[in-house]
Amino acid sequence: MTSGFRTLSRADVVALGGTDPQAALEDICDVVTLMRQNAAQMPAETHVSLGTPRGKAYALPASVGGRFNAAGVKWTAHRPDANDKLPQAMALTLINRADNGQPLGLVESGALTATRTAAVSALALRHAAPRPVQRVLLLGAGVQAMAHLDMLRHLFPHLQQVSWWDRRASALPFETAQLPWPLIRVADLQIALAQDADAVITCTSAAEPLLGPEAIRPGRLVIQVGYHEVSFAAINRSTRVLVDLWGDFCETSAKSLFQMYRAGKFLPEHVDADLGNLLLDGWRPAADDSVYFSSFGLNVFDIALASRVLKLAAERGTGTHLSLFPE
Known part of the structure; x- marks a missing residue:
């Protein structure tokens, strides 16, 4: 059995308090404490070229325990030479439960970052x-x-x-x-x-x-x-x-x-x-x-914030819910 998988747009993230400075501050203070307790990991990033001199896409993995219980990867495309009027940086964060690997959701992360x-x-x-x-x-x-x-x-x-x-x-x-x-x-x-x-x-x-x-x-x-x-x-x-x-x-x-x-x-x-x-x-x-x-x-902060808004989305039934596996 699984509770399914949720995708959150930027509008969803904002509605769930993802851009609340006070909530973000509390998240970061908790993560810093968890890092000191060795309850967080942040391996080295890896990247691929996007075909322009400064264009790269980065994969940034991390996990954090405590109230977040999240493992994930932030995938960010830096596109400084693109001329399509879209943001120069586009970020998505994929979150799984840290204790059992269950996939929880995909979050648009520009505003969270x-x-x-x-x-x-x-x-x-x-x-x-x-x-x-x-x-x-x-x-x-x-x-x-x-x-x-x-x-x-x-x-x-x-x-x-x-x-x-x-x-x-x-x-x-x-x-x-x-x-x-x-x-x-x-x-x-x-x-x-x-x-x-x-x-x-x-x-x-x-x-x-x-x-x-x-x-x-x-x-x-x-x-x-x-x-x-x-x-x-x-x-x-x-x-x-x-x-x-x-x-x-x-x-x-x-x-x-x-x-x-x-x-x-x-x-x-x-x-x-x-x-x-x-x-x-x-x-x-x-x-x-x-x-x-x-x-x-x-990026461990991104994982924590994305985890928080995904939990709120599940509680409130917001975002787009997908069934990845048979119930």
Whole structure:
């Protein structure tokens, strides 16, 4: 007997709370604890070419126990050279039960990925910032930037101000009346960086660094979400270097810190803390530190969030139900 298999569209995921920043934050805190307890696995990814210089499809497996009881794989196609007006990244997550392998469902994961990434940034803002965060500078206007703006709206309503920069001079992404703090559009990135932002969050697709050493200041947290947005010189100038996790992905990832490592200009032992140290060990920077946080994006979080929304879908009878095997 089996309860069947469910597919969830992005609309289903949103309706089931998959983009709720608080729920994602709670999921990630639980997963970090389970990782420390050796109740989670995250093997190395594998990928195939999509026939363009930067096009690749990645398979990212993971499993996590506890309330999630999920094993799965996230399959993401990165299509930066496609000209079909569809998203540059398309992600699906397949979930099985971790205890017996029963297939549970397939979840459209673009929104989940952005939400879990923003939740990790929320943890960094709370635990890795040298000083209480009052002013944030957000870079980018894509899916990740919008998820971060939504996270700030829900989890940091008492900020004094959020400044926002995008190289394409896009229109403001929200009706400002919906926001609990002023959202200030800035046209000149260097002028914005010279101002008193307590935290800078980079959510762009930049292939070359946007932030040089002048962006690094005592008391400031820089969170890198995108690919290669922060120069080696800026990372070198930071007094503290933090990661969500240091793993085998350092050998292939395009993130600035891992490129720096492969160039022989950064040693893993120079990482000061990861998420486990922040959440479970109470690691904190000094008030005059300049902190750089590299957010790789852990697929074990995707497995956990997809598992949660699939369980809710089964309870509520939502999504598209398929019978894979004879009942």
